[in-house]
Amino acid sequence: MKTKNIMIVGVGGQGSLLASKTLGRLLMDQGYDVKVSEVHGMSQRGGSVVTYVRYGDKVYSPVIDKGEADYIISFELLEAARWTEYLREGGQIIVNTQQIDPMPVITGAASYPTDLVTKMSESNHKVDAFDALSLANEAGSSKAVNIVLLGRFSKYFDISDEAWNTALEACVPAKFLELNKRAFALGKSL
């Protein structure tokens, strides 16, 4: 099987590490070779962050390059637009429509771009945009955006709920497990 590529992008602090850990665990349990590349350190402080998840029979590079991603899961609208170039022809974007102003927008040096969902759709990419923040709040915490997005992403994937549950149980701290299972179900039900 050709290596498949999933990018998880967002703003530092949004919980992308938990999402990639869960995804890595899920794919390992399915018997794939898996590589997950993360970002730690300074760029985590509210900066643009990207995590690469690759799986297949044999995975070499830990990173995904331009034009390679099958899926981009984005925690934030502008970040989805920023990484669009990494999507392959006909690839799928799953994006939380939440907007978080970057510092140049906050200071007034730049403005937050408009109509990003439309613009992303124009370049032969499939875009699934929805408000994951509201669903996360409904599940019980704004921090559960990451798992809401995984729930939504699971619809594109032929992997059983049971396998997803096992991965969640292995990766999410016990006291937040029920909340995150609700978040996953809400994301999936959409």
Added chain:
Amino acid sequence: MSKTLLLGNQAVARGLYEAGCTVASSYPGTPSTEITEFAAKYDEIACEWAPNEKVAMEAAFGASLAGKRSFCAMKHVGMNVAADPLFTISYTGVNAGMVIVVADDPGMHSSQNEQDSRHYAAAAKVPMLEPSDSDECLNFVKAAYEISERFDTPVILKTCTRVAHSQSLVELSDRVEPAMKAYEKTPSKYIMMPGFAKKRHPIVEERTAALTEFAETSSLNRVEMGGKGMGIITSSTCYQYVKEVFGDSVSVLKLGMVHPLPVRLIQDFAAQVDRLVVVEELDDIIETHCRKLGLNVEGKSLFPLLGEFSQNMIAEILGAEAPKGHALQEELPVRPPVMCAGCPHRGMFYTLSKNKITVIGDIGCYTLGAQAPLCAMDATICMGASISGLHGFNKARGEESESKTVAVIGDSTFMHSGMTGLVNVAYNATNSTVIILDNSITGMTGHQQNPTTGYNIKGDPAAKVDLEALCRALGIQRVRVVDPYDLAACEAAVKEELAANEPSVIISRRPCVLLKSVKANPPLSINADRCKSCKRCMKLGCPAISMKDGKACVDPTLCVGCNVCTQLCAFDAFESTAK
């Protein structure tokens, strides 16, 4: 045992456990930090955060001398600090095995430069292994201990961001428990004064020759013959990119040991291929070695000397097909890292910015004070350079700068290498003003304890350095503590200490807002009728505050109610949402 998905750093820690490592001493530094954090989860390994990398390496040497396998980890710039012991431990060799991890950061994800640590292996004449994924991280640690004990040398394991911070599958084994080696007093081996050191140097040269011979046949270096049109010599993550692009269509010499480099193995490989290319990130070390062997090789004539490589870059440069994506035809605003909402450093940086103070900075989260709109930093070089740099700045410019220039340094950085600079301020007498930004944790690397926090790496209570008493003991009589959430107090402290006729230390103290022990206040909200759109609050550069429809607006998911903005607002527009 079964396979599991481990971060490179976690796999190194597992390797330490399985190899029977007993003592690990490190200083945090991205991308090496998690090794020692994961190692600390094993009760069999006595782990610690040392005040700096030099102390860590010396502690690891002491443990090796005593007869137990030991370890230390650092980022590439940490090796500069630890270089002093490294060069001489090369001469003494070890008793039990000693392994050092140095983690490079090509692309500078979280670093102030992108130096290539392989130079240290050559300069200190110490063997260096370079894993390319997590499984190799684990197994190379074990190999490193064997080499260390067999060849009587410390061994460096070099990683990089993509190896350290990528997860891949690893097969686990049980721990071996090597017996404690006897410690015998051996002055000619362990006391490096000239008479003894002169006798050790030839042993080091013989050892390098023996290690070169070892490299010829070691399974750490591997030839993967494929198409013979092109032969690529590579290592680390570049090996993965090369395989990703070419699979078996080219031949690959994968080097797991990057110092010393083999001779015959490379010559034989070169002889079998039409075109010889070296793919290595940063400097041209393997390529230069090939040239010394008289080989016709391409390397840096094709590839850059800086930044990270990737599969597309290698494909394009070596004439293979690379996919192309479609970028959005739109200028997108950048999203640089920022100081968090509620960061205790913000109040002090606002004060420095407002008063147009020249700021000699240091290494940590607070380096972000350099960014707009605060722009409250003039120079940042390395750990500890703020205080010593300020001293020199004031020596050169005298009273004129002493009254308007400060150093800022974090609590952990002050412990690391700020103290000696402060001694110099007192001893060689400049009227310098030093601000210790004490957020009670090592922040940037992800919350490690340090000697000022009162806890050790396991979170257990530990001796706590009294910063005020320490500064006084180092010769500074004027030491005062200020709460950076109190802007009036910050301003008074900065103005008074800059005006004072003697050197002073201001300890700007408040714990990092991300610490679990710090309880956030309810978020603030804006009374839109009161907001006069003056944008004074925007000067803080707080990510929780933005302008929406001409009025200030607070993001309740980010705001922690620190009330620094409240103190700036002349119209009382910020209101608490506390019930």
